[in-house]
Amino acid sequence: MKTLKRIPLPAVEAALAGLVSAGVLLGVAQLVGAWFRALASPLVALGAAFIDFTPVWLKNFAVDTFGTADKLVLFISMGVVMAVLACLVGVLAWKRWVWGALAVVLLGVVMAAAVITRAGAVPADLIPTAVGVLAGLISLRLLVNRIPAPAVAAVPVNMTAAVPAGAAPPNVPAQEPPTATDPSRRSFFATAGLLAAAAVLAGAAGSALAGARRTVEEARRLMRLPAAAKKAPPLPAGVQSTAQGVGPYITPNQDFYRIDTALAVPMLDPKTWQLRVHGMVEREFTMNFQDLLDAELIESYTTLTCVSNVVGGSLAGNAKWLGYPLKNVLSRARPLPGADMVLSTSSDGFTASTPLEVLQDGRNALLAIGMNGEPLPLEHGFPVRMVVPGLYGFVSATKWVTDLEVTRFADKTAYWTDRGWSAKGPVKTASRIEAPRAFAQLQPGMVAVGGTAWAQHRGIDRVQVQVDDGAWQDAVLAAEASVDSWRQWSYRWQAEPGTHTLRVRAWDKVNGLQTEQRADPIPDGATGWHSVQVTVQG
């Protein structure tokens, strides 16, 4: 009988291991990539690079032959090339794990190159590929380990008969080529099936997430904000400290601190966004985004602060907000007597408890849709968030807000209150030195000292600086845009050689001098005077 050359089953399994692991690599990368731009997904970047590298004659051939299906054909050929490579890597890894692993890393480097050479790529775009390669390696290892030893199946069937009778002990039964139902192979196929399913799920979830992100990003890009019915008064000249090194009076959106509990930024389409207003009110109602666009919007300069900010810390930012007064939302709902709190909830379940009275006392408490002339960035609550001057963010600044319940502090508690923070969170008066930086090395002579102080909704009316144990000196206050936003200051210091401590303290217009007593952020905000140490060269 003629010897039929058969591919040994373990080699088929090894190729399958390679295929499945390639799927795991790409699926995981696709899922992680949902948190990055589209071109950070190795599959998308490879596709783009594939198109760039296709020779013109082949492109023309593809267009001539396949017409508008040319891209599809290109991608299918790319898929075939990748599948073949994946099978080869699988076999390689089965023969010699180190070579297989090296081949995966090498292919990972090729994918990384495709990602990083795309226009506008940043190093962080490599994270999806890196995580994907790691997942692919683990998958490959798991599968290769489950392929039974090659010796058994590598022997062609008809060769068994050719082995001299005495070569095998007589009690060894004739060896059957293993089949897929062989119990020793079940573990391999079960693992391969599980991993393949996981890869498909990860890839599908990643694509869906990325798709939602692109829909929402597109909606944001196309959004035109209406003009404010009541504009913020123009910024007075001189709101900026004259000292170099002090941050900008208006914090650019991309530099604005971000604090939230969201693992993935919620993706809310303004077309379907709704705000439910209910609870202890005479009239419950729901409003949509168009209602907000059509309403009389106002602008305000309001500084936002996080309760977790330490003395001298950077968890504060100042922006021009555009939004609809929460006072108007509430007057439409008509709160019932006894209500003293509005519990706001975001689409991802975060809650904040805001005193009702603060939302009704006439300050610029907003359902904000604009931040520094743009729609809210996705990370800062797109399409709608709350902004309330004078309260820390954790009790007032709910991003991606979708629900307002009028209730009582006695009946409901909010996210951070349940975790040991206070139920109410009025901002504490704070001041910080931003220039010079701590541990700066300075030249003797005139040094421009400067920074920021805030006491939202009360306003800052005095800032003083102390050098070592000297007398407190008045700093020069920058212009005040509103009592709801921070106030910068500057101070000219004649620096003499040596190591010095600079200290700052501020007064607000209602409570006077900020307290010197040090307190930790938990449960209701840090207090204490900020100081920095600097060295003046001799």
Ligand SMILES: Nc1nc2c(c(=O)[nH]1)N[C@H]1C(S)=C(S)[C@@H](COP(=O)(O)O)O[C@H]1N2
């Ligand atoms: N949905 C949601 N909104 C939220 C939070 C959150 O975790 N989830 N954190 C709050 C806290 S603690 C602060 S300090 C501010 C920060 O807003 P920002 O990230 O725009 O600076 O958002 C508030 N709004």
Ligand SMILES: [Mo]
């Ligand atoms: Mo916060």
